[in-house]
Amino acid sequence: MDAFYASVEQLDNPELRGKPIAVGGSSQRGVVSAASYEARKFGVRSAMSSVIAKRNCPDIIFVKARFDRYREISQQIRSIFFEYTDLVEPLSLDEAYLDVTENKKGNPSATMIAREIREKIKQKTGLNASAGISVNKFIAKVASDINKPNGQKTVNPEEVLDFLEQLEIRKFYGVGKVTAEKMYRLGIFTGKDLKSKSEAYLADHFGKHGPYYYNVVRGIHESEVKPNRMRKSLGAERTFSENISSEIFMLEKLTNIAEEIERRLQKSKVAGKTVTLKIKYSDFTLQTRSKTISYFISSKELILEMAKELLYQEKMKDSVRLLGISLSNLNTDSPSVKTKEEKKEVAVQLKFDF
Template structure:
C-alpha cells in the first residue's frame, strides 16, 4: 500500500499567535524577538517578510530593511500551549505524529482513525479545524513520503494545500531548485552549482558513485531524492541524542579572561540542563561563532560519561585552546553533550524543539 504522509507547517507561527492575541498588531509588520543590538528575529509576520525580514536575521538588519518593524517579546509558554492544541487536532486522525518543532510535524495517515480514503481530505479538515478552533493558519503538503510532503507544504505558502501524486513526482522533482532539497544548505548548494547541478533533473543525471564521492553518505540521500525515494518512517518517538546550550554575547570578545568567564557560564547552564534531562554522554562539542558570523566546532570523546561541571569545564577549556580568537572576536559560545550509551539513549524520548529566547539576546 502506498503511504499517505502529510506535513503540516504553521504559517509564521509565533508572529501569528501574537497578531491573534493582540488585534492592534494585525496587518502590521512584526517580529518576535528582541530589538537590541545583539537581538535575533525568531519569526516575522508576512507583512514583515515583504520587506525581506526573515527568521534568524539580526534585529539590526531587520530594522534597516523595515524601519516600521514592531518587535514583540516571545512568549514560549503560550506557543507551547497552542502547539499542544494543534496536536490534539492531529490526534483525531492519527497517533503516528512526528513533530519537527512547535509549529510543524509529519503525520502518517495511511491508516487513519476516521477511515478517510484521501489524505488531501484529511489535510483540508485539519487546516479548517486549526482555523476555526485556534484562529490560526496552516499550510499542508501531501505525498507518499516525507521528502515530498515537506516540499509540498512549502510550495503554496501561506495557507497552502498541495498534493504531489506518485505519477507527478518525477516531473515535479525535475523542476525543483537544488536549494529546495532537504539537506542542501548554502555551502552544499554552491558546490552543486560548481558541479553543474541546479535542479532535480540535473541531479538525477549524476551517478551514485559521483554523488557519494562528492558528498559522502549524503550522496546516497540526494540520489534517492532525485528519484522520489524516501523510505524514512514517520517516527512518533525520537531518541534524545544530545543536550546543549549556547549564549550570544552582548559584545564580541577576544580577551582570554573574558572568554573563559563566558565559557564557564555556558558550562554551568549545560550541566543544569543535563541534570534536568537526566542525560549523560561521552562527547563534548564546543561551538564558536565569530564576529563575522563564521563558525567552527571542536569535539572530544571520552570513555567515561560526561555530566558534571568538574568533568566538562576542563575539557571545554582544552577545546578552546584549539581556537584562534585573538584576531577573530567571538560572538557566540555553545557547548553540547552527545553520544550517550545505548542503554541511556533508550531512556530518553524526543522533546519538542524550541528556541530558547535567552539565546537570542
C-alpha cells in the same frame, strides 16, 4: 505552522497584526528567530542578523521570544494530530510528520485529513497552518512549502516524478544555500538536471550526500515516521548584547549555560560523553571544538570543566558574539543503524540578551 513564533505574537497582540515583526534580537544586536510574512517581503529571515533585518526593513518591530507560550500552543496542535494518528514525529514546535496510511478516522483521503487538521488548528488556536501530502516524508516536506501560507499541496503517486523534475533545486529539502550554489556551478538548476547525473557523479561531487540526492530526485526516501524519535544531543547557547573578548567574561557566560544544560539533562534524565563548545565571532564566523570522554556526565561542574578546557584549547581569533555548549553521545543512543535525519537531531535552547 506559518511563521509560527511571529504569528503567535500577532495573535496575542492585535497591534502587531499586519506589521513587519521579528521575534528575537533588537535594532542594535542579536539574531532573528522568526519573521512575520510582512517582514519576509523585505527579505527578513530567521537566523539573520538583527542589524541586517533592520537595514532591509526600517519599520521592523522586534519582539522578545516567549517559548513557554509557543510550547503551550504547540501542545494544543499536537493534540489535534493525535486525534488522527499516533504516528506523529515532531521536528520542532511548529512542524511534524504524520503517517495517516491507517488513521483513527478511517478516512481514505490524506488530502481531506490535512484539510480537516488545518481547519481544527485554526478553530482551536486562531493560527494558520500549511501541509504537504505525498507518498514519503521527503516529498511531503517539499510540498508543504509550495502553497504557503495557509495552503496545502498534494503530490499523488503518479505525479511524483514530474513534480520533482520540475522543482527548482534550491527547493529540495536538504539542499542549502552553499550546496545550491555548487549545483548551479555544475549546471544543476532543476530536479531534471539532478536526475541526469549518475550516482557516481553525485558521490564524487557531494560525497556521502550524493546517493541521497540520487535517490530523492527519483522519489525514493525510505525513512519512516518515527513517533518515538530519540534525542541525539542537548545544548544551550547565548547571543550577547555586546561582543566580549575577555575569557573571564566568557567563563561567566559558560557557567550560566552549563547550569541551563544541567537543568535540562535532569528533566530529560539523560547524560552524555561528548561536549562541544560553539563559538561565533564578531565577524559571524563559526567555530566548534569537541572532546569525548569514556564515561557519561550530566553535572554542570563536569560540563563546565570540559567547556573550559575547550575554551583554552587555542587562542581566540576575535571578540565573541555567541557561545554555546552541547552534550552528545547520550545514554539514549542505540547501537543500531541510524538514519541521516536521526543523526542530525539536536535540541538547542537559544538565549538572547535584550
